[in-house]
Amino acid sequence: MHLDAISDNGLMLKVKNGDVDKLGLLFERYNKALFGFFYRMTQNAKTSEDLVQNVFLRILKYKHTFTGEGKFTTWMYHLARNISIDHHKKQSRMGYKDDLSQWENQLPEEVSTEDKMYQQEDIRMLNAALGRLSPEKREILILSRYQGLKYKEIGALMDCSEGAVKVRIHRALSDLKDIYKKLEKNQQL
Structure with missing residues (x-):
């Protein structure tokens, strides 16, 4: 074998x-x-x-x-x-x-320089927003969205039910969205 x-x-x-x-x-x-x-x-x-x-x-x-x-x-x-x-x-x-170091952005070459700048700025702001979440909320988003773990697996890791994982992810995403909007608003000022 x-x-x-x-x-x-x-x-x-x-x-x-x-x-x-x-x-x-x-x-x-x-x-x-x-x-x-x-x-x-x-x-x-x-x-x-x-x-x-x-x-x-x-x-x-x-x-x-x-x-x-x-x-x-x-x-x-x-x-x-x-x-x-x-x-x-x-x-x-x-x-x-x-x-908070810069994320290295691997964008396809067909994307215009202006689009790359906007995408890099979006990634930078998302990174900054993610960094402002509590470690617990940041961790659950990373496990589910970036590492691709299923809710059941995260529940086993965190010793909670699949339903509790869904609630925690929903709350973390909601907080991330609020932080991102604040950062976006501050950038426009």
């Missing part, structure tokens, strides 16, 4: 049983997704890289807790959430706030 065909759970069970080399395959499969999750939370590439490494260190440290009953990604994002929460608490204690 080709290793790419082995399920995530199968690979993690091999890691759990001592075949830690298989963690490299899981890293290859998920490091970019985790980086995206952390980058959207911190807006800092270096910090995001460090946090991704921390996830895989914790996977090794807590491999014995993986049962294989649920999806590997749910278990992995549970670890990632805990690392994100720890990071946020540490930064809050230190009085430090991550820099």
